[in-house]
Amino acid sequence: MARDTAAFAGRSAEMVGRQVAGYRIQDEIGRGGMAVVYRARDLRLDRVVALKLLAPELARNDTFRKRFTHESRVAAALDHPHIVPVFEAGETDGVLYIAMRYVEGRDLRHLLDREGPLPAGTAVRIGTQVASALDAAHDHGLVHRDVKPGNILIARGTDSEHPEHAYLTDFGLTKKSLSLTGFTTVGQFVGTLDYVAPEQISGRPVDGRCDVYGLACVVYETLAGRPPFLRDDDMALLWAHQHDTPPALTESRPDLAPRVDGVFARALAKSPDARHDSCMAFVTALRAALGGRPAQAGPAAGGHPATWADESAVPEAGERPQAPPRWAEPVFRTGPWPDRRDTP
16 A cells, blocks of 8 residues: 555545455445545444545654644544544554545535525534534644535434435544645645635634634625625635634525624624634624524433424424435435645
């Protein structure tokens, strides 16, 4: 594997059937500039996993490898119902790898491309689940830095009040490491342009509030059908994140209460100090502005945390619960891995 570039040269067929660190590769499910993700079988425990192989040059950087080991352990320790679990991370034959739970479901990018803007109750339910995952990571000292629809899996939920279950993936165990090891330089950042916080663009220190900004961009898109800023080229888009005022959400969704505009104005503030203190604080404020009410908590053991729903999403007394919507069915198997618009 040390000298084999097939995994990163577009020849994924050559990797099918190969064994990497106790995992037999079955097929490719996604790739980005620094990694390729495969569906693979864990030969020791006889289960399917998502196996992420990092570009070989990363393993040759001692500082990166040390950061990778540390951040992998922290990520593997995260036990949260809305975070895709990391099973194992290590190095074999000069290649760094991460084995994660393989989740069958649509990613939010596919869902938005197919369905367009979502009902407010659905958007807030998804946003709340992702917010709880992000805040849990922040409590462990991890900042995601690349919150986007493609990194949010939507699988079938448990009942009519929880018709979808969101998983946050690709915690980017490498993102902080890349910035510390020369793989990014001054003026570069790690993130996706439509959702990147101003402080990431300018190279300032980041904390969990950059994820508040990214999550707000994602939730804005789930409601409006487009991210807050649309520009003709990347430089104009970066300038907009740093200097322009995002359009009021109610311009695209006049059916929503005007108070939501103030919630997004705060969450998308240019200065981190002006934003909500946590991701959950943002979605809680949004729920209040939308006039919803708390839904019942999910199952106590391994179920959903309390989520929010529109009044219309809760069945009336005696009403038969409806089945989860068609798009919540896990009918396809590709994962929400980085696309080619991602930065290194």
